[in-house]
Amino acid sequence: MNRPATEFKERIQRALDDPQIRTNFRRAMDGLMAKRAAMFPDADELEQLRDLGAAVRRNALARLPGLLEKLEANCQRNGIIVHWAESVAEANAIVLDIVRKHGGKSVIKGKSMVSEEMELNHHLEAHGIEALESDLGEYIVQLAGETPSHIIMPAIHKNTRQIAELFVEKLDGVEFTEDAEALTAIARGLLRRKFLDADVGLSGVNFAVAETGTLCLIENEGNGRLTTTAPDVHVAVTGIEKVVETLDDITPLLSLLPRSATGQGITTYVNMISGPRKQGERDGPREVHLVLLDNGRTTSYVDPELRTTLQCIRCGACMNHCPVYARIGGHAYGTVYPGPIGEILSPQLLGCDEAGALPGASTLCGACGEVCPVRIPIPKMLVRLRREAVTRDAASPVKDAGAQRSTSEALIWKAWARIHAVPGLYSLVTRTASAFKKMPVVGPLKAWSSVRTPPRVAGRTLHQRMAARGSTK
Amino acid sequence: MSHASLATVGRPRRVYLFGTCLIDLFFPDAGVDSVRLLEREGIEVVYPQGQTCCGQPAYNSGYHEDARTVARQQVSLFPGDDPVIGPSGSCASMMKHHYLDLFRGEPDFAEVQALSTRIFELTEFLVRVLNIDLKDLGAPQKVAIHTSCHARREMGVAGDAEQLVDSLGNVERVGFERQTECCGFGGTFAVKHAPISAAMVTDKVDTIDASAPDRLVGGDCGCLMNIGGALEKRGSSIRVQHIASLLWERTDEPPSN
Incomplete structure (x- = not known):
C-alpha cells in the first residue's frame, strides 16, 4: 500500500471507532433514504424520470464543446464575463484578480463544491481576503476548521449538541442552546451584515443553460440569493460539465435533484441568474463573472466510460444510500467528494497515486447505481477504476494508472x-x-x-x- | 433483465449447473440440493467437472487479465443451447453481465455473449421458467431471507426467492430492519476492508437477531458465510442455509415402503 492508501485505512479505522460519527451518519442517512423514498412513490415514474435525466446529461456531454461555446456567447450577450480555467491554480488566480479589482477585502460565499475543489478559501485568506461561508452547514464547518463531510449537507457529521458547543466556543456572547432554530438564528444574525459588507459574492452553479446564458442555482436558505444579489460583484464558479442545452432540459433535473438529495419536492429557492443589474434597475450585482473550471474533466471526457462520471448533478443520493459511507462518514475519504461518486471522481481528478485506493472501499452492492438520478453506472466505474489503479498503462487516460499495484498482490492473482x-x-x-x-x-x-x-x-x-x-x- | 431470454427458453430437457467455488468447497449441500430440485422437475442436470470459479474475485479487484483467464476456462464448458443455472446471484450476474465487459474486444466475445443469454440464477429459473409447485412437508418455521445485492440489483430476482419461500405453507417469512442493505461481504472487500466489513455484518446480524427467525436463507453463499459466521460467533441459535437446501429439505417426500 502506498502512503495515501495507508492513511485512508487509518482514517477509516478512526471513523469506525468514533461512536458519534457512527450514530450521526446512520441517523442522518436513514432519514435521507426514507425522505427520498417518500418522494418517489411511483417506481415507474421514477424510472422514466431517471431515463430523462440521464438523457439530458448524456446529450449535453455528447455536445459539450459546442454547448460551452454557445454558453460563453450567450452569457456574454447577457453581460456575464466568462473566464476559462484549465487548472485549480488558474481558477484561483482569476477569482483573486476579480476580488482585488473590487475592494479586495471580503468575499461572502454560497455553497460551492467546485470552490472546495479549488481550496479557494485558503487561497483568498493567504492573500489577506476574508472568505466567509454563508450556507449554514458550510458556516459550521468553516467555524470548526473542517471540510464538508457531505456534498449537500456539509456539517451532517455533527449533531445539534456538537454545533451548540462549537458556537459557544467560537462565537462571542453566545449562550449554549440545543434549539436548532435558535442556533440558526444566531448564524443568520451574524451573517446578515456580512452580505451587505462583502466586496464580492461567490457561488456555485447547478446548471448552466447554453441556449439562454442562464445560471441556475438552487438552495434552501436564501443565502444563495443574497450572495448573488447583495454584493456589487457576483462570481460563479463551476465545472465545465454543468452545462445543459436548453431551459427545458432543466425541468427533469430540477425534479430529480432535490427529491434525490434531501427528499424535497423542490428547494426553497430556485435562482435563475441571467446577468448583472441592467440600466434603470435598482438592485442586483453590477458585475457577474462565470469561471468555468476544467481541472482534469476533459481528460475524463475523451474516454466514453469515464465520461459518464461527468453526468453527475451532485445530489449526494449515492452517499446517502452507501452502506460504507454510512459507517465511515465523509471525512474518512480524505477528498473533496466523498462516497461512491467521490470514489470514482477523485481518482480521475487527482490520479491513482493519491486516490487510487478509494474505489476499493465498496462492496459493489450497487445501492449507489440504483438511486443515481442520472444513471451513472457507479458500480461499473468502481471496477474500472480498480483496474486502472493496479494496471500500469502509459496510454491510460487516468493519471498515475497502476500506482496501487503491488508485486505481491499481482503474484497472488497470477497464482489464483x-x-x-x-x-x-x-x-x-x-x-x-x-x-x-x-x-x-x-x-x-x-x-x-x-x-x-x-x-x-x-x-x-x-x-x-x-x-x-x-x-x- | 433476462425476460427476453426467458421467453425463448421454455421448459428445457437438460440444464448445466455452475456450482460456484464457494459452494464447491464450503456449501456442497447447496449444490446437491439444487440438482435434486431440478431433477425432481424432470430435468437432466449436467455438472461439468472442469468448472472452477466465475472469476469475479480477480475481476472486482481490478486484475482483469487474470479474471479473463479463469472466466475463459468456464466459457468452454457449456456448449450448446442448454440453460446454465447458478445457485448464486453474484456468480450468475458475473457470467451474465460482467463477462460482456470483460470480453469486449476479445476474439471469443460472440461465444461469451451467447453464453450470457443462457445464464440463470437458481430461484429465477425455478420460478420463472419452471413455475415450480412446492408441497411443504416441514414443521412450522419462521424464515428470514437475505437476498444478495447482486441477486437484487444486478439479476433483479429478489422477488423470486420470496415467492418460493411464501409458497411453503408452514413457513412464516419474517422481515428485518434494513433488509436490502448489504451484509458487508463484498468478496475481497471482506479482506481488504475487514474493519468496515466487520461493522456492516455486526449491524446485519443485530437486525436479524432482533426479528428472531428460526433460520436465515439466502441464494448466495458469500453472504451466508459472512452472516452465518457472525451469527455463530455470537452464539446465536439462528442457522443459515442456502435456499435450495431449505426448499429441498421441506419438500422431499420420504420414500414410501
Whole structure:
C-alpha cells in the first residue's frame, strides 16, 4: 500500500471507532433514504424520470464543446464575463484578480463544491481576503476548521449538541442552546451584515443553460440569493460539465435533484441568474463573472466510460444510500467528494497515486447505481477504476494508472488464475483442503474471525459428490 | 433483465449447473440440493467437472487479465443451447453481465455473449421458467431471507426467492430492519476492508437477531458465510442455509415402503 492508501485505512479505522460519527451518519442517512423514498412513490415514474435525466446529461456531454461555446456567447450577450480555467491554480488566480479589482477585502460565499475543489478559501485568506461561508452547514464547518463531510449537507457529521458547543466556543456572547432554530438564528444574525459588507459574492452553479446564458442555482436558505444579489460583484464558479442545452432540459433535473438529495419536492429557492443589474434597475450585482473550471474533466471526457462520471448533478443520493459511507462518514475519504461518486471522481481528478485506493472501499452492492438520478453506472466505474489503479498503462487516460499495484498482490492473482484455469490443479487444491477440513487462521482469516467463525471446508467437495452421483460429464 | 431470454427458453430437457467455488468447497449441500430440485422437475442436470470459479474475485479487484483467464476456462464448458443455472446471484450476474465487459474486444466475445443469454440464477429459473409447485412437508418455521445485492440489483430476482419461500405453507417469512442493505461481504472487500466489513455484518446480524427467525436463507453463499459466521460467533441459535437446501429439505417426500 502506498502512503495515501495507508492513511485512508487509518482514517477509516478512526471513523469506525468514533461512536458519534457512527450514530450521526446512520441517523442522518436513514432519514435521507426514507425522505427520498417518500418522494418517489411511483417506481415507474421514477424510472422514466431517471431515463430523462440521464438523457439530458448524456446529450449535453455528447455536445459539450459546442454547448460551452454557445454558453460563453450567450452569457456574454447577457453581460456575464466568462473566464476559462484549465487548472485549480488558474481558477484561483482569476477569482483573486476579480476580488482585488473590487475592494479586495471580503468575499461572502454560497455553497460551492467546485470552490472546495479549488481550496479557494485558503487561497483568498493567504492573500489577506476574508472568505466567509454563508450556507449554514458550510458556516459550521468553516467555524470548526473542517471540510464538508457531505456534498449537500456539509456539517451532517455533527449533531445539534456538537454545533451548540462549537458556537459557544467560537462565537462571542453566545449562550449554549440545543434549539436548532435558535442556533440558526444566531448564524443568520451574524451573517446578515456580512452580505451587505462583502466586496464580492461567490457561488456555485447547478446548471448552466447554453441556449439562454442562464445560471441556475438552487438552495434552501436564501443565502444563495443574497450572495448573488447583495454584493456589487457576483462570481460563479463551476465545472465545465454543468452545462445543459436548453431551459427545458432543466425541468427533469430540477425534479430529480432535490427529491434525490434531501427528499424535497423542490428547494426553497430556485435562482435563475441571467446577468448583472441592467440600466434603470435598482438592485442586483453590477458585475457577474462565470469561471468555468476544467481541472482534469476533459481528460475524463475523451474516454466514453469515464465520461459518464461527468453526468453527475451532485445530489449526494449515492452517499446517502452507501452502506460504507454510512459507517465511515465523509471525512474518512480524505477528498473533496466523498462516497461512491467521490470514489470514482477523485481518482480521475487527482490520479491513482493519491486516490487510487478509494474505489476499493465498496462492496459493489450497487445501492449507489440504483438511486443515481442520472444513471451513472457507479458500480461499473468502481471496477474500472480498480483496474486502472493496479494496471500500469502509459496510454491510460487516468493519471498515475497502476500506482496501487503491488508485486505481491499481482503474484497472488497470477497464482489464483493458474489454479482456477487448470481443472486438475484446482481439483488437487480443493480436495487437499477438504481432506484437511480446516484452514489455518492466519492473515485474511484472522481479520475475518474477529467477528465471525472461520468458514468450514466441507468433507467432500461438490465436484466429488457430483462425480459420485454419476450425473456428470 | 433476462425476460427476453426467458421467453425463448421454455421448459428445457437438460440444464448445466455452475456450482460456484464457494459452494464447491464450503456449501456442497447447496449444490446437491439444487440438482435434486431440478431433477425432481424432470430435468437432466449436467455438472461439468472442469468448472472452477466465475472469476469475479480477480475481476472486482481490478486484475482483469487474470479474471479473463479463469472466466475463459468456464466459457468452454457449456456448449450448446442448454440453460446454465447458478445457485448464486453474484456468480450468475458475473457470467451474465460482467463477462460482456470483460470480453469486449476479445476474439471469443460472440461465444461469451451467447453464453450470457443462457445464464440463470437458481430461484429465477425455478420460478420463472419452471413455475415450480412446492408441497411443504416441514414443521412450522419462521424464515428470514437475505437476498444478495447482486441477486437484487444486478439479476433483479429478489422477488423470486420470496415467492418460493411464501409458497411453503408452514413457513412464516419474517422481515428485518434494513433488509436490502448489504451484509458487508463484498468478496475481497471482506479482506481488504475487514474493519468496515466487520461493522456492516455486526449491524446485519443485530437486525436479524432482533426479528428472531428460526433460520436465515439466502441464494448466495458469500453472504451466508459472512452472516452465518457472525451469527455463530455470537452464539446465536439462528442457522443459515442456502435456499435450495431449505426448499429441498421441506419438500422431499420420504420414500414410501
